[in-house]
Every structure is written in C-alpha cells, then in structure tokens.
Amino acid sequence: MDADVIKQKPNKIKKRTYFTYAISSAKDFTCVLPALVLLAIFTYYPIVEVIRISFTDWNLINDSYKYVGFKNWEWLFAGSGTKYLLNSLKITALYSLGEIAITLGGGLLFALLFNQITKTFSVLRAVVFMPRYVAMSSAAVVFLWILNTDNGILNYFLGTLGLGKVDWLGNKSTALISVLILTGWRAIGYGMMIYLSAMLSIPKDYYEAAALDGANSFKRFWKITIPMLSPTTLFLLVTTFISSMKVFQSVDILTDGGPYRSTEVIVFMIYKYAMQDFRMDRASVVAVFFFIILLIVTALTMKVSKKSVNYDS
Amino acid sequence: MKKRLLSVILVLTVCITMLAGCGKKETEETNNKAETKSETNQETKEPVDASKYEVKEPITIKWWHALEEQYSHVVEKVVNDFNSSQDLITVEAEYIGSYSDVNEALVAAHAAGTGLPGVVVANTPYVAEYGASGLTEDLTPYIEAAGMDMNDFGLGLVNATSYEGKQVSVPFLISTQVMYYNVDMAKELGVTIPAKIDDMDEFLKSVSKFNADGTTDVYGTIIPGWDQWYFETFYLNKGVNIINEDGISTDLDSETAVEVANMIKGWCDNGYAYWATGQDASSIMRQNFIDKKAFSVLHTSSLYNTYVDKCDFEVGMAWYPGDKTNNSEVGGCVLLVPSKNDQDVKNASFKFLEYLVSEEVNMTWATDTGYMPTRKSVLETEEAQKFLAEKPAFQAIFDNLDLINPRIQHKAWSQLAEIWKSYMAETIIEKMDVKEQMGNMAEEINEVLEDQ
Numbered sequence A: 001m002d003a004d005v006i007k008q009k010p011n012k013i014k015k016r017t018y019f020t021y022a023i024s025s026a027k028d029f030t031c032v033l034p035a036l037v038l039l040a041i042f043t044y045y046p047i048v049e050v051i052r053i054s055f056t057d058w059n060l061i062n063d064s065y066k067y068v069g070f071k072n073w074e075w076l077f078a079g080s081g082t083k084y085l086l087n088s089l090k091i092t093a094l095y096s097l098g099e100i101a102i103t104l105g106g107g108l109l110f111a112l113l114f115n116q117i118t119k120t121f122s123v124l125r126a127v128v129f130m131p132r133y134v135a136m137s138s139a140a141v142v143f144l145w146i147l148n149t150d151n152g153i154l155n156y157f158l159g160t161l162g163l164g165k166v167d168w169l170g171n172k173s174t175a176l177i178s179v180l181i182l183t184g185w186r187a188i189g190y191g192m193m194i195y196l197s198a199m200l201s202i203p204k205d206y207y208e209a210a211a212l213d214g215a216n217s218f219k220r221f222w223k224i225t226i227p228m229l230s231p232t233t234l235f236l237l238v239t240t241f242i243s244s245m246k247v248f249q250s251v252d253i254l255t256d257g258g259p260y261r262s263t264e265v266i267v268f269m270i271y272k273y274a275m276q277d278f279r280m281d282r283a284s285v286v287a288v289f290f291f292i293i294l295l296i297v298t299a300l301t302m303k304v305s306k307k308s309v310n311y312d313s
Numbered sequence B: 001m002k003k004r005l006l007s008v009i010l011v012l013t014v015c016i017t018m019l020a021g022c023g024k025k026e027t028e029e030t031n032n033k034a035e036t037k038s039e040t041n042q043e044t045k046e047p048v049d050a051s052k053y054e055v056k057e058p059i060t061i062k063w064w065h066a067l068e069e070q071y072s073h074v075v076e077k078v079v080n081d082f083n084s085s086q087d088l089i090t091v092e093a094e095y096i097g098s099y100s101d102v103n104e105a106l107v108a109a110h111a112a113g114t115g116l117p118g119v120v121v122a123n124t125p126y127v128a129e130y131g132a133s134g135l136t137e138d139l140t141p142y143i144e145a146a147g148m149d150m151n152d153f154g155l156g157l158v159n160a161t162s163y164e165g166k167q168v169s170v171p172f173l174i175s176t177q178v179m180y181y182n183v184d185m186a187k188e189l190g191v192t193i194p195a196k197i198d199d200m201d202e203f204l205k206s207v208s209k210f211n212a213d214g215t216t217d218v219y220g221t222i223i224p225g226w227d228q229w230y231f232e233t234f235y236l237n238k239g240v241n242i243i244n245e246d247g248i249s250t251d252l253d254s255e256t257a258v259e260v261a262n263m264i265k266g267w268c269d270n271g272y273a274y275w276a277t278g279q280d281a282s283s284i285m286r287q288n289f290i291d292k293k294a295f296s297v298l299h300t301s302s303l304y305n306t307y308v309d310k311c312d313f314e315v316g317m318a319w320y321p322g323d324k325t326n327n328s329e330v331g332g333c334v335l336l337v338p339s340k341n342d343q344d345v346k347n348a349s350f351k352f353l354e355y356l357v358s359e360e361v362n363m364t365w366a367t368d369t370g371y372m373p374t375r376k377s378v379l380e381t382e383e384a385q386k387f388l389a390e391k392p393a394f395q396a397i398f399d400n401l402d403l404i405n406p407r408i409q410h411k412a413w414s415q416l417a418e419i420w421k422s423y424m425a426e427t428i429i430e431k432m433d434v435k436e437q438m439g440n441m442a443e444e445i446n447e448v449l450e451d452q
Helices: A002-053 A071-078 A080-113 A119-133 A136-146 A153-160 A172-200 A204-212 A217-228 A230-245 A249-254 A266-276 A280-308 B002-022 B025-044 B069-085 B099-112 B124-133 B140-146 B155-160 B183-189 B197-207 B229-237 B255-269 B281-290 B301-310 B343-356 B359-368 B382-390 B392-398 B413-429 B434-450
Strands: B059-065 B089-095 B119-123 B170-182 B216-224 B273-276 B294-300 B315-318 B328-336
Touching: A002 A280, A071 A080, A071 A280, A080 A172, A080 A230, A080 A266, A080 A280, A080 B434, A119 A172, A136 A153, A136 A172, A136 A249, A172 A230, A172 A249, A204 A217, A217 A230, A230 A280, A249 A266, A266 A280, A266 B099, A266 B413, B059 B099, B059 B343, B069 B089, B069 B343, B069 B359, B089 B343, B099 B119, B119 B124, B119 B343, B124 B328, B124 B413, B140 B343, B155 B170, B155 B328, B170 B183, B170 B229, B170 B301, B170 B392, B183 B197, B183 B315, B197 B216, B197 B255, B216 B229, B216 B255, B216 B281, B229 B255, B229 B294, B229 B328, B255 B273, B255 B413, B255 B434, B273 B281, B273 B413, B281 B294, B281 B301, B294 B301, B301 B315, B301 B328, B301 B392, B315 B392, B359 B382, B382 B392, B413 B434
Parallel strands: B059 B089, B059 B119, B216 B273, B216 B294
Antiparallel strands: B119 B328, B170 B294, B170 B315, B170 B328
C-alpha cells in the first residue's frame, strides 16, 4: 500500500505540474490576448489585405474589382512604374542618409558642445530640443514661408550677404535639401538629448585612466566615448532609419513630391497612387515591395549590429 | 448705355443657349443621342412620385465646399438664409480645401461609406470619373420631382454636368481661363493683347523688361504650371487632341503638340514668361502681378474681384489668343449628392442644392465672387444689368461665351493631368529636349489611358 502510494506520488506531482503549467500558460495567454487581437486586426490583417489588393485592379472610387494576377507587379518591374519606383527609392535613400547624418552627426556634435551641467547649457539644450515638440504640419507651413523665393527670410539673409535668390522649393537640386533643413531643425535636438544621456552614463574612471596613460582629448573621445556610445548610435540609427523611411508630412506640405517628382519619397509615391490617382492596386504593389525592402534592411542592420556594437559598460 | 447693356444681355442669353454648339461635332451628336434617349424615356416612363423626395423630418446635413476665406461672408449669408427659410433642414458648411483636397476627402469617405457630406462641390473634370463609378446620385428624378428647369442653364453646362445622359451633378460656380493684364502698362506701351498665339512671341518681347545683368525685371506673362487647365487651351486651339477619339491614346507627342511646347518653353527660356509651379506658386504669381513684376497673368475669371481689390492699377481681362479655334474651357465647380447617403439625407441635400443654384442665389454668387451667372433667366434681371455695369472687364468673356467648351471628360483625366504637368515643368525648368520629353510623356499617358 505504502509502496503504491510512494509509486503514485511522482505521477501525481507530474500531473499537477502539467496542469498548473497549462493553467498558468492559459492565464498568460489571456493577458496578452487583447494585445494580440489588436495586433492582428490593425497590423497583420492590413498586411494580408495589401498583399491581396496588389493582385486586383481596385480603384478606390469603384466598389467592385477583379483579380488581375501579376499585372501590377509587371507594371512595377517592367512597365512605367519601374522608372518612378527607382526614382523614389533613390530619393528615399538620399533623404534617409541625410536625416541619419543630421540626427547622428549633428546630435553628437551638439551633445559634445552642451555636455556640461550648468544653467546656461540647460537653457541652450532646451532651445535646441524644443522644435521636436512643434507639430510637423505647423513647422512645415512656417518653413514654406521661410523658404519662399521672393518673400522668404532665408533669401532675405542671403541677399544681405550679397548672394542671389534661391528657388528653394521650386528647384530640383534644392527641394530635397529644403525638406532636410526642416527635418534637421526638428531632429537634431532629439539626437543631442539621446547622446547626452548616454555620455553622462560613461564612467569617469575610464577618462581618468586614459588621461594618466597620456591620451589626449581626441584619443579619449575616439577610443572611449565613441565605442561606449555604440549601443546608443545603433538605437538612433535604427529608429532614425525607420522614421526617415516613413517621411511624408513635410514632403506633402513643402513640395507635394515636386518639382517633377524630385522629392517623391516612397511613402509619398504610395499616397499619390492611392489618394490622388485612386489606384489602390498600384499603391498596394509599391507598399508590399517597400515592406519587403524594409524587412531585409532591418534584419541586416540587426545582424551587423550584433558584431560591431559594444554593450559593455 | 442702358440699351447697350440690354443688347449685351440679349447676346449673352443667346450665347449661353448656344454653349452646346461650342463642343466638337461628336459631342453634339452624343448630346442629341442623349436627348433623344431622354425624350424616349420620358415618353414611356411613369411620372416621378414627388412624395418620395420630400423632407418629412428635421435633419442636419453638411455641405463641403472649396470657397476660400475671401468668400466666407457669401457662404455664411447663403447658408443662413437657407436655414432660416425653412424649419426642417439645417445646413453646416465646411471648407475642405482646394478642389483636389475635396476630391481626396470625398473619394475616401465614399470608399469608407461613412462621413459623407450631403452636398459637395467638385471641379468640372471630375464629373465623368464620379459618374462612371457611381459615386454620385443620379439627380434626374429629383429634378423632375422638383420641377427644376435644367434648360435654364444652357445645354453646354448641362452636358458638362451629366454622365451618359444622367444628370449626376448641377452647374454651380462657373468660370473660364482669361489673361489679366495691367491696363496702365498697356496704355503706356501702346500694346493690345494679341488675338493669335503666333503673335505672342513679339507681344511678350515688347512688354517684358530686363535688368542690366540680363535677368527679367518685368515678365510678359506668368503661366500657372500647377494646373494644366491654364495651358491646355493653347494646345486645343492649335488643334491637338489631348485624348484621341479612341479614348486610349493621346496626340501630345504630335508635331503640333511639340511645336506648342517648344513655343511655351521659348517664352520661358527668353525670360518673357515665368513658369509658376510648386506649393505657393499661385500666391507668388498673384503677388508678382500686384507688384507690377508681371505685365499679365493667365488665371481663372473667378479671381477678377481679388485682382481688382489688390491692384493699385486698372486690371484688364482679355480672352486667350487663339489659332485654328479660339475656344476656352469651362472651369469652376459643380454640385453633387454622394450616392451612398441615406434617402433622407439625399432628399434634404437636393433641397439645399436646388436653393444654391436657384435664380435668386445665382446672382448673389456672381456679384459677390468672380464667378459667372449660370442661369439664362438671371441674365434678364436688373441685377444682371448692374453686374455688367460694375464689372465691365467681363465684356471679354461675354463677347466669347459661345466659345467656352465643356471640359474633356475621361476616367483617367486626373492621372493624365498629373503626368502632363510634371513633364511640362521638368522640360521648361530643366531646359530639356521637348520632342524627347513629349514622346516619353505620351507613352506614359497612353499606358494610363489603356489601363482603365
């Protein structure tokens, strides 16, 4: 009898463990279920829908549509869409590089400049960071006037320096730069704040030891600050890259993708096909292609970062 | 003077009646067919049951419009007058933005099936696209039930607002392209606006002024590159088919089209003309004219009041120079009722729409904005005489009313227009080869036209 009890015990414990585990898992699952449902409705379902629409001829203005196979994909890769896709990819890449350079480079520069805890520097930091809180739409409308060829304040200052007027938004070579000026004005303070907080967390001992070893300030910056900031740099690189890929509002208000598509970033291209031409079919095919590209680039970034980012502190 | 005015009004009345004749022969034939069809339908059709279109319960509807700030007092007055004229319908007017903003908002609401306005304005070229897709309610039975006389608008305007014989919209604020010019400068220089496109070169050269360094001080004219409506007339009058009869190809790469594009580019290259493009192009253009930095501008007749109010010189209004034809195209907007609304909303909306285009309100729009009166009966009133006396520059339009054509109607028109504007701007600003550019553009347009 006793022996039987002894024999049965582990099984009972085992059964109870499985049961407890199942209950516990079910509880956990119930907790995340609302989030999963929302994620499925607002993220995964739209992705599936966009893929499906890319195989139809749906015009937003019509209620009905039919499946057309790979016709839209053919338009994108072997029709008139190719030219515009390549153009938009090039512009998006240039814009992205610009925004990354401004946010990371400019942010680091300002962080080094304002890396002192004094009242004056606090005020200066606030001034640089403040544009981040100005709504992009409002900022873009203000910049529309700043960059105005005839009455803009920027051209007025150029004029006082004896320089000629620049058609900032109407010229192919300056339109994208103008959009980047607005982006930089808003993003540089954010880069500065992130770098500043990371800089303040670097132990002072490293710098003191390096100074004792005779390292000059540049060497200390290059050998200590930069490597110690690498996780922050990666964070900024990934977040800035993603936000730069999604740029739309500034382009919409400042240039409307023009002049002649010279600022037509890929999200604006998608918007144009969907909301101006009402070609949901073409907009969807571009969106799916863009989604694939972003997926690949993000995966590559994460892979590269594992090798070259220093997480020691 | 009174006799002269009366004669002008009579001519005007006759001209509006003849608006249908301004289109191409095939348009006329289509109209006749549509009319015959409509007559046949009427013969066999049961009379409309007017009770189906009555408003029985109090209701609030929205009116989406594109009338900017300077017209807000007129909008407010008209809406208030309507709201106080009856007890059942309350109208809330909402300014949405430009015509393209209204278009985007309307199509998005139609696709979603919610948030639709009761009544909405639409730029004239959208009628075919909306009619073909079923976005608009067929207003024919409402018009019949209300006993509204569509013949009072003139056949040209009725055609411009119908799709396949169905009255899918109603003419509202109508304008056309004109050339505004500085009369004082013209007197000083002793010049008149040429009647022929081929004389434009010499004319623009004579009115343009240059600085010592060769840059332009005063432009001969400014061409609105942000909307092809302003320059497509040059092509049409030279005989270019923007959309061929087959409906799936363009003639914009033809020898004549290339010649017109080269001519316009030449004006800009020589500094005689400024190609206005970009987000603030319209305000830049207006400001240049007001500041006497441009002898003339090509713009819509609806902005006459704005120019007169802002300029400290006499503003003249001239008809565009012509060639094989001397036509212009109807601009402005129509009114429509989205088809996905509930029947109660549609009924109330039509009542408001009927009020907006009624005789008494028609003259208010014409007097307080720069738009033209659209009803023939209105032109016979005392107010119409006063209108002509107050705005004598409108004589240029009234003299040519029979030359105002309906817009080109095609489902892919807005896509075509976008491509055309973009290529023209690039060719002119980047000084590219016109023939090559027009060839590439035509290829792209053909692809869009075919894929509908």
